[in-house]
Amino acid sequence: MIKINKIIIVLQLLILQSLISNGQIINISDKLTVTKLSENVYIHTCDKSNGIIYSDKGEAIIVSTPPSDEVTEELINWTTKQLNAKIIGYVIDRWHPDAMEGLDVVRKQGIKSYSYELTRTIAKEKGLPVPDIGFDPKLELKVGDKKIICHYFGPAHTSDGIVVWIPDEKVLFGGNEVRNYNGWVGNIADADIEKWPETIEKVKQEYGSAEIVIPGHGIHGGSELLDYTINLYKPNKWKEVLQNHSIKRLPVFNDFGDIFEIAEQDSINGNSRFLKEAIVFVDNDNRYIKVESPLIEHNVEGKSIKSEFGRLQIFEKSKGINNPTTDVYYKRLIINLRDDEVGIVIIMKEIL
Incomplete structure (x- = not known):
């Protein structure tokens, strides 16, 4: 037992010496x-x-x-x-x-x-x-x-x-x-x-x-x-989008990967972020979605966007910002990014 203890002590000293000498x-x-x-x-x-x-x-x-x-x-x-x-x-x-x-x-x-x-x-x-x-x-x-x-x-x-x-x-x-x-x-x-x-x-x-x-x-x-x-x-994937839309820097300016927030104010409740006077961009493969609204709820964990009313535009990335494939005003909007073959769901109650 004494011999084993001596071996352990020697090993500890060697390790300590290595840590001291290297670093x-x-x-x-x-x-x-x-x-x-x-x-x-x-x-x-x-x-x-x-x-x-x-x-x-x-x-x-x-x-x-x-x-x-x-x-x-x-x-x-x-x-x-x-x-x-x-x-x-x-x-x-x-x-x-x-x-x-x-x-x-x-x-x-x-x-x-x-x-x-x-x-x-x-x-x-x-x-x-x-x-x-x-x-x-x-x-x-x-x-x-x-x-x-x-x-x-x-x-x-x-x-x-x-x-x-x-x-x-x-x-x-x-x-x-x-x-x-x-x-x-x-x-x-x-x-x-x-x-x-x-x-x-x-x-x-x-x-x-x-x-x-x-x-x-x-x-x-x-x-x-x-x-x-x-x-x-490396250039951020949102750089060109923000420049093309002449987006000015507001107090809230956050990159969440497939979702980008710009807003005058934000508040947090659980997993949801509430954005006032906001623009949110959503990236979806070969297109991106732009949502403008006085109030947008962004659930970070659920990758979802909710809004009571505002403007929705959908752009094909290959066609640029002058030719949205969809440009509507809405009541009740839900956008949900999914990790399956569907990819994204965009639901509206009413188009104005």
């Missing part, structure tokens, strides 16, 4: 933390902005500078002393300050810097420090006996943002091209919203086997962050 957060200063993912990979974080350190056989490459010279110097010093590694390269993943603000410090330390060629062009145009060596669209760098791959796939958060792949670790640094769970759409001042999901689709095709994906901000995850980002920026 351990190290406070370098009040502004800089480092998270250990493995013996070779670390995330550095300052002001919620992430970058990575990759080391092997006494060499290291850092990706993305912290957003200040002071913290960049702290990061370089920590990597050199604590990892006992010579920094042989610094990768700049985009032109924004939270990726290259510390480039002057990198240069003073005599460390070579790399970036996508467009990043160098933008830096020159804006009078910013320019990374030493450019590539287009892909660069492989050796670190000890390992390698990292810097790869540009297209515009997203910025026109020049890259991802960095560590094949031996199955780690992908997505930078600001990839969003963390529950992350905002974020700063889109320099973004290409239309191309963003297409770019990440390409990243997924190439590096979808990643076991760890590190976003530019927030907590890291797995390859599901790629899908999350794609869906975050």
Whole structure:
């Protein structure tokens, strides 16, 4: 029994040691933390902005500078002393300050810097420090006996943002091209919203086997962050409908998948939402239904719409908004979406 207890204690200690060493957060200063993912990979974080350190056989490459010279110097010093590694390269993943603000410090330390060629062009145009060596669209760098791959796939958060792949670790640094769970759409001042999901689709095709994906901000995850980002920026199916009908943004503006609500006010009673001065769109295969009424009841769980009076229009998606196949005023309307071969039921008591 004593022997078994000793074995259990040893196993518990080994598990605890693994938890501490992998995912351990190290406070370098009040502004800089480092998270250990493995013996070779670390995330550095300052002001919620992430970058990575990759080391092997006494060499290291850092990706993305912290957003200040002071913290960049702290990061370089920590990597050199604590990892006992010579920094042989610094990768700049985009032109924004939270990726290259510390480039002057990198240069003073005599460390070579790399970036996508467009990043160098933008830096020159804006009078910013320019990374030493450019590539287009892909660069492989050796670190000890390992390698990292810097790869540009297209515009997203910025026109020049890259991802960095560590094949031996199955780690992908997505930078600001990839969003963390529950992350905002974020700063889109320099973004290409239309191309963003297409770019990440390409990243997924190439590096979808990643076991760890590190976003530019927030907590890291797995390859599901790629899908999350794609869906975050993918055009919503209601976008064209709302634009075509010149729908203005009202206080109630909710997407429930196959039902979209727009209203001046709403209230909730059980599973039902009561919408005042409302327009509701219902998606049904190759057509959509538009209901306008002073009061609409939307049962979310039952996927139903009820209204005492108002206007009902039915549009074939292929024919556009100028040719509704049905356009009537009604008394007593019930619309019910069904999960069977019928699909939808539209019942009216009276047509005016």
